[in-house]
Amino acid sequence: MTTILEIDTVTKRFGGLTAVDNVSLSIEPGGIVGLIGPNGAGKTTLFSLISGFERPSLGRIIFRGDDISDLAPDRRAALGIARTFQIVQPFARLSVAENITVGAHLRHRSRAEAIAKAREISARLGLCAMIDKPASSLTVAGRKRLELARALATEPVLLLLDEVLAGLNPSEMRDILPVIRTIREGGVTVIMVEHVMQAVMNLCERVIVLNQGRLIADGSPREVTRDRRVVEAYLGQGAAARLEAEHA
């Protein structure tokens, strides 16, 4: 078994809208895979399909050899799939420590162990200073970190990051990139939806591009950014030809 995740001809329709259209791809363990595409390309829907918040209309999702298409989100989390939300979803009235402890409880029934795990994670993510503050008092950057910390506390094997860099200023971004790298070095496979191309080029070994629900490119960051269809997806039809003409 060489793949950790296999998406097998998956389609997701919402009424008349096809958000994900016949997508197949497989992800090898280890590494960071970027998932990019213009707004409305179906990236977040694909994440929801993998994490179980949506069920595919057609096709199967296979995680470490097992078909998980019909499993509820909490069962998938127990198998080792964790996600963050594009719009952060903190337990607003709970403290940072309590937020992370909820995640840690997945693998640690005992409260003392879960709290210890939560402290360890918050140290890794630089959240120690605000551990007793309510989540609602955090800045955007703080909330993104908390979202990441909570997901990590479930000790996942596959981590889905939905725009964890969005809304961060350059210095905050510089702080969080190494964190994502250490997550990969810890053996966790990461798939990240990201609009910040510089970060994608920096972190990812492989980039998958979606447009209007379809997979249009899959390769190294260099390959993908040179792909005609990718350029046209972002800049409009004929853009690739115009660019080539200008450079010629």
Place this chain on the structure above:
Amino acid sequence: MSAPRAFAPILMILALGAALPFVTSSNIILNGMVTTLIVALAGYGWNLLGGYGGQFSFGHAAFFGTGAYACALLQQRCGVNAWVAFASAITIGGGVGFIIGYLSFRSGLRGSYFALVTLAFAEVFRIVVNASSFFNGAAGVLLELDARPGNFQFASRAAYYEVALGLVGVALLSTRALERSRLGAYLVAVRENENAAKALGVDTLKTKLQAISLSAAFTAAAGAFYVQYFLFINPELGFGASISIEALLAPIIGGLGTAFGPLVGAVALHELGELTQWLLGSLPGADMALFGVFLVLIIAFARGGILGLLSRLGRGVHGMAGEVMP
């Protein structure tokens, strides 16, 4: 919070409470305290589900009445010993909670829809019991007076008071233990954000079902104790709206989702009732009108209830009010 810091204030308050009958032997005071403790116990049940789990029930009378009727009928019809009947009533109440919970949570009912469904269940129970000869209809069930401790009946008010205090003590300690458990963490997570909880591996249906079963069991205990104390229950007393309201008023006024909230709220409600009677005489409905005003004030100005207000004012009573929601 360390274990001694978490549990010591509870044990201290229970010890103080246990001393009350040695200070006063007034039957009026003791009677008032017993009814207050019954409301507190029902409130502890409600608080588990509503305060910690964020699932507001408007029909906890369904569990209160189930406990009362189960306890009474098991003795009267089947000749079961009163203590056994009491324990069985708690179990049956928990079972009814599980069934109502399964039916409503399974279909994804939340917020006001859940509140309305629980209200409907309580009303259906009241109407069915009222109409059925098996439950003795509107006449209710009268237990035979036989004041022996082995029969869960006591000659003195003080003994009833101590037993009621013991039950509230169990509820208080269980609530504090819940706060320090995985179930408690999951329950609060469900209250705050159900989707986020699911993403972290929380089985939200199972969590809510565990909560409503426990919640119903405590409120059923209040009902069963009620029938042992008054030796009488009828459909209005058991399943009527007033017990549903008292069960939710006590924790909301005391401090929603706190260990001491229901007790503080029940005492405050009782004192408020006494005060109204003293001020306005026995004007019918005056106490309820004043409760209403009080509730509006609490919701408008003190979301955390009395304990929330205290912790904001002083930050002093930490053991009691430390975990009040902002």
